[in-house]
Amino acid sequence: MTNNRNNQNDDKKKxxxxxxxxxxxxxxARLMIxxxxxxxxxxxxxxxxxxxxxxWGNLSSHLSKxxxxxxxxxxxxxxxxxxxxxIHLSKKGRSAFKExxxxxxxxxxxxxx
Amino acid sequence: MNDKLGLKEVEQRVFQITFQDGLxxxxxxxLLIIFGLSPLLEYLGFGFSENWILIFxxxxxxxxxxxxKFISTPRIGSxxxxxxxxAKLRNVRIIIAFWLIVGIIFFVLTVxxxxxxxxxxxxxxxxxxxxxxxxxxFSLGAYYLNFNRLYLYGIFYAIPYPxxxxxxxxxxxxxxxxxxxxxxxxxxxxxxxxxxRFFRNYSLLKEEQILKRKxx
Numbered sequence: 603m604t605n606n607r608n609n610q611n612d613d614k615k616k617x618x619x620x621x622x623x624x625x626x627x628x629x630x631a632r633l634m635i636x637x638x639x640x641x642x643x644x645x646x647x648x649x650x651x652x653x654x655x656x657x658w659g660n661l662s663s664h665l666s667k668x669x670x671x672x673x674x675x676x677x678x679x680x681x682x683x684x685x686x687x688x689i690h691l692s693k694k695g696r697s698a699f700k701e702x703x704x705x706x707x708x709x710x711x712x713x714x715x
Numbered sequence: 716m717n718d719k720l721g722l723k724e725v726e727q728r729v730f731q732i733t734f735q736d737g738l739x740x741x742x743x744x745x746l747l748i749i750f751g752l753s754p755l756l757e758y759l760g761f762g763f764s765e766n767w768i769l770i771f772x773x774x775x776x777x778x779x780x781x782x783x784k785f786i787s788t789p790r791i792g793s794x795x796x797x798x799x800x801x802a803k804l805r806n807v808r809i810i811i812a813f814w815l816i817v818g819i820i821f822f823v824l825t826v827x828x829x830x831x832x833x834x835x836x837x838x839x840x841x842x843x844x845x846x847x848x849x850x851x852x853f854s855l856g857a858y859y860l861n862f863n864r865l866y867l868y869g870i871f872y873a874i875p876y877p878x879x880x881x882x883x884x885x886x887x888x889x890x891x892x893x894x895x896x897x898x899x900x901x902x903x904x905x906x907x908x909x910x911x912r913f914f915r916n917y918s919l920l921k922e923e924q925i926l927k928r929k930x931x
Contacts, residue, residue: 641726642797649792652917653729690795 623709626671627702631656631664636691636699639674644690665689673698727861730800734862736787737909742779743868744902746772747875751895754879758888790917803859810859814852817844842880849873864905871898 627636634654638645645653651661668674673695677688691699753767761767796804821844853869856862875898878891 637722637725638729641722642729642800643795645794646792648789649794652792653732686793688795 622705624698624702624705626667626673627698629664631660632668635661635664635668636673636695636702639689639691640696640699642690644688647687647689650689668695671695671698726797726800729794730796731861732791734860734864735909736783736791736913737906738779738783738787739862740864740868740902740906740909742775742906743872744899744904744906745775746899747872747902748896748899749775751875751879751892751899755892787913790913790919807856807859810852810855814848817848821845842877845876846873868902871902874898 627633635650638650638653654661665674665676669676672692675690675692679686749768749771756767757763849872850869853865853872857865875891875894878887878894881887
């Protein structure tokens with residue numbers, strides 16, 4: 603039974619290589635967030651809003667999804683009396699992004715010319 | 716290869732946002748104007764130019780720091796750069812430190828008249844040092860910071876001083892003052908345009924306001 607399932611999965615991958623693409627990262631907004639977070643050590647909420655051009659609600663919901671997947675770490679704190687939110691990639695997130703990059707590259711490289 | 720280039724460009728874009736407010740342009744432009752104004756005041760008999768440089772520079776430095784802290788940063792937000800970028804910033808600090816030390820040495824040697832006699836066709840050592848330091852210093856800064864306008868500003872800084880050194884030629888001296896003010900003015904103008912654009916594009920959005928929106 604398990605062998606059958608594995609074979610089915612292998613077949614699916616052969617037929618549809620995109621099945622290996624991480625859907626959490628693949629959404630346009632989340633890909634933008636992950637890319638910005640990948641190239642820096644950490645950013646605050648306002649910086650990320652400016653860079654991505656997303657609204658507060660939109661950015662917040664995408665960050666929640668990434669946090670739920672364990673890809674990012676959100677730290678909330680106070681600088682004096684002012685609240686701030688610092689966001690950075692977790693180790694899992696960093697390796698997931700590398701994997702995503704590799705898979706996408708492979709997918710496009712394997713397309714017939 | 717393309718992927719790597721893409722990520723590199725994203726990192727550069729993140730870093731370059733630091734210079735989008737035009738404050739560095741205004742600051743460097745005002746300093747250049749001060750470098751021209753101070754010897755002019757000395758020439759007109761209003762005391763030593765070194766004193767004027769200090770008097771004028773202090774408020775400019777304070778205004779730059781305050782604008783960056785209270786106007787620019789709250790609008791852009793803050794970012795912690797990756798170790799590779801931090802290493803580049805460290806290189807820039809080393810260049811600035813080296814530039815300052817060499818500058819101070821030349822300043823002391825000039826004041827103590829130990830360098831005034833050394834020269835080639837009227838172009839003496841402080842002048843050569845000024846031109847070389849600004850061209851190299853600004854170029855290295857531009858390279859490490861990906862701040863391309865610094866290449867141009869290095870030339871702006873290097874050109875006027877050789878004219879000002881022609882103490883016995885009033886025409887060349889006046890050209891020196893004019894170039895100091897013109898180039899400084901151009902830098903301030905570029906910075907002001909960038910600052911206005913930045914001010915329009917980035918509205919103040921405090922986290923307290925964001926939290927209030929969330930509660931509603």
